[in-house]
Amino acid sequence: MTSTALFPMTATATPTPAAVRAARLVDPGFGRVFTDHMACARFDADQGWRGLEIVERRPLAIDPACAVLHYAQEIFEGLKAYRTVDGGTALFRPAANARRFQLSARRLAMPELPEDMFVESCRALVRAERDWIPAIEGGALYLRPFMVASETFLGVKPSAEHLYMVLAVSVGPYFKGAKAVSIWASENYTRAAPGGTGAAKCGGNYAASLVAQAEAIARGCDQVVFLDAIERRYVEELGGMNVFFVFDDGSIATPPLSDTILAGITRDSLLTLARGRGMTVREERYSLEQWRADAASGRLTEAFACGTAAVVTPIAHVKAQSGDFAIGSGGPGQVSSSLRDALLAVQKAAAPDPHAWLDRLD
CATH class of the missing domain: 3.30.470.10 (Aminotransferase class 4, branched-chain amino acid transferase, N-terminal domain)
Known part of the structure; x- marks a missing residue:
């Protein structure tokens, strides 16, 4: 013993x-x-x-x-x-x-x-x-x-x-062999409502997402993204990951935390890394229709999902009943790739750890 x-x-x-x-x-x-x-x-x-x-x-x-x-x-x-x-x-x-x-x-x-x-x-x-x-x-x-x-x-x-x-x-990698994923924007099902358990990491939240995830798979998508439960307009999070948007001016945005969104630790780490690089970072509501319009105009250059399992995963395409759209070049973008590499470098102790994120066991 x-x-x-x-x-x-x-x-x-x-x-x-x-x-x-x-x-x-x-x-x-x-x-x-x-x-x-x-x-x-x-x-x-x-x-x-x-x-x-x-x-x-x-x-x-x-x-x-x-x-x-x-x-x-x-x-x-x-x-x-x-x-x-x-x-x-x-x-x-x-x-x-x-x-x-x-x-x-x-x-x-x-x-x-x-x-x-x-x-x-x-x-x-x-x-x-x-x-x-x-x-x-x-x-x-x-x-x-x-x-x-x-x-x-x-x-x-x-x-x-x-x-x-x-x-x-x-x-190993969560999305094996995938350089970028496609997602289904669920306009019928919601993940969480104000006053509910959306900000808690409990099994019921994930059980509620499975029917929408199955809907996504049936439409050839890798993941589902949910909209808010009140207006059914604003992007909240994927079935198991937070989401980020990258714009042509180099800024990034992500939905603000609330009692309907899980406070992802990878999300927080990426925000900290981006701010440390002097990037403009916004935590603000972003609608599905604006996402579609910005992708079409070129204002939106990248989008990516993040979480412990998948780390940083670029989003190439979005499908929805209200219309499909592609994002950027359809592959990993410069900002998402750079942030992913920076985070992995800290996790592997290949880069400085100014925030004392690593808990060394040796």
Whole structure:
């Protein structure tokens, strides 16, 4: 048994053989190659947080009346650990994920996990599983911290018991082989409404987006972008990513944060990098009709989506019931490529880190 300050580890008795692991890491895809261990903790209203540990990844045994199965009281996060250019290992901005996890918990009437407990659960798991980081372009160890209501009861009330876990997944590029993506602008379905859970990272938001995502796939698109729920005009975010617009004067814009838009950590990082370069940055509402008009006139030169999984992904085409349009040259643009390269350089410790975003584990 080894240990860290908060999460003692009991290693699996049947670790994946090194040769088998190496074969899986050649082309891991995204979200399917799980490591051997996971982090766990439990909460109950009487004892607080307890049972902190790193254990073998295994199926859960839950009661059919478990609260999360009936009332969807659940939240999650997503962050990555990278192999740095000097051979080390680092997490990217885990404290920011910890704070957002607390905000999501507050909105879903769940207990707030202390920031140090969240961060150390991620650190401890990465230390145990660093050999699972793929040595390929775009390779990383994706972490999925999540919390579910685990009390056994039927009745609409906040659960008094919760289970927290962190899974680790070996990943490659999210959009494999795609230099730019096409998106479907949903004018029928909305992702979130004012006063709802749009700013929380909870499973229900993503479940609500799936029918629109299926609609996008049926129309030959990679992703769906949602409009506001009130006027059905203003661009908010994609099914799982924030969105940026680049204009011919070199400025960039992104929809302003609200209780209907998730405060993306990649979004915040790109805004910080752009402002540090002296770029004009606006957080303002932008309508679908204006997007179409600016693309046609050439005022809009680029658009891109961003998030932990996909990092920065250029948008080449937009399809909608009200009319399709292309953006710029249909491929990666200069601004989106430059910002992506700058962000990746920080994540890999190949560039200075003036904002102390890297959490080095070595």
